[in-house]
Amino acid sequence: MTTLWIISLAWLALQDQQPVFRARVEGVSVNVSVRQGNVAVPGLSATDFELLDNGVPQTIAAVSVERLPMDVTLLLDLSRSVAGPRLERLKQAVVQTAALLGPEDRLRLIAVQHELRQVFGFQPGGVRPPVERLTAGGGTALFDGIAAAMMRAAEADRRQLIVAYTDGVDTSSVLDLDVAREVAGFADAVVHVIVPVTNAGRRAGPSSVAGAAPLHELASRTGGQLFTVESAAPITNAFTRALEEFRTSYVLRYLPAGVSRDGWHELEVRVKGGPYDVRARKGYAASLLPKRE
């Protein structure tokens, strides 16, 4: 994830030869998941990481296993295909996810059908969410939903995670993958996507695993990933994995140096030692479109 965090003015004054991207971009932070198999790798420091911005090595100013509170947005595909037992399992998963969050964390829920609807706004972790009002019906505007969640304003001192669950393919979005991808380039959140699969490894929705490729690509771009969950299994397991992955990831912070001010910035993060499974966002956009003043 790239969070565009605000570094103190004093530090900026010392660094004024550094490029400053957008009005809000004084530094860049990158969420990095480092795992060996299914286990998070603990105890890494700045010297263990190499970070390249458009191929140029950067000096990592800070690294932490983030202690900042999390804002978790659950984005649930509540289209007609979810009606029945799956909807009940989803309700259960939302309640259990809320219970996994600390009191400093927050959870909100956006229902994705052909239209988008915030079922409840941010509420503290641990509080039982009002899931009784969830109903299924209509189509799925998933790209619109993910983009909408990414476009919501984020508070600088909170980490942003979006967990999207879908059992189908996008049927109603007006935003295509390209636009959703561009939005992801500007956004602060990590997006994990969860899709149910049958024993045969195919999605339980109307499409095969191949149909999930765009979602996988979108999630990867933010440093997130595509999780699969056995169709009949509790959905909570996948939500828990997504939360745990996010919670145990590192946050690298740096001021970009030696790179141009504009355009798309490819990011590459390596970890010494290993071999590790390293996942970070693919890059970030300083300005892809001409800025409107």
Place this chain on the structure above:
Amino acid sequence: MPRIALALAAAAVLLGRPVHAQNPWLLEWLADYAAGRHAEVAGRMASLASARVLEFDLERQAPAWLQQKGADPVAQRRVLAAFALEAAIARLDQGTDATKLLEWGCRQVRRIPQPGPIEQHWHRAAFAVFAGAADSDGLEAHIGHVKLQFPTEPRLTFQRAVAAELRTVPALAGLRTASEMEKRRQEAARRFREVTDTDASTRAEADLRLAHVQIALAAPDAALEALARLDEPTIDPYLVYLARLFRGLALEQLGRLDEARAAYEAALAAAPGTPSAAMRLAALEFRQGQRDVSDRIVAELIDRRAPVADPWWSYWSADFRHLTRLLAALRGSVR
């Protein structure tokens, strides 16, 4: 069970056919429908377990219905066809099983010796339902059937183009190669161009759809050219809204972002609060660094409690948006 019965049952299973009728009330429902209790019967149809079983039962009980003493066989057959169409709508969630009911209804219509406006109307309603089910193959086959019965039906060329466009729905993109999708879009564009050359009654919508296909083909200039042929004061608000939305999409592709923003705002002026234009506008603002603006637009969208109908939601289902009107006329004709 004797061996022969077992073999028949096995054959029935293999053929995917139920062995026994499962809708014993069918003749009663048909009688209610024929008596004008259309909405009531349509309401009951929502509880049908299986469109496929109903098709089997209709086939099995149709002779008894058609041969009722003193009944006009043509009127009886029209009831059967309309009934099948209503059942297909009620169980559209069952996909091709539902559209097979339409094909069954179509067979009834084709057996009417001197087809007239009622049959023509049935076919138009069927076009709408095939499109609503996104069944491009079914729609294409139906066009062939209609052509035999009504060779001069003006909407045939348009429906052929719609069938081609249905083969380009974005949901298929992950399942087809890029070059295959490109070919399909080219074919849809070719067919829509045929419409604009031949049928004045569907020309405006064909131009709109041609523009949409051109956008998918990354040909924004051609899209704008098609949209420029639309004369807004003469077309319905659905087309006006979508024309403005698509103009925004084409302008974005050309990098003419201020004009794209104006197009989305114009679409929202035509249909205030409509999600598709609002979402495109939010995404454009966000990518141009106007995060406060995009956040406000998205917040309004997701916090809204009263739903706003969006023409975009029904874009892919083409004539399905006319179904209420078509169905009312059909019901009136079989009363």
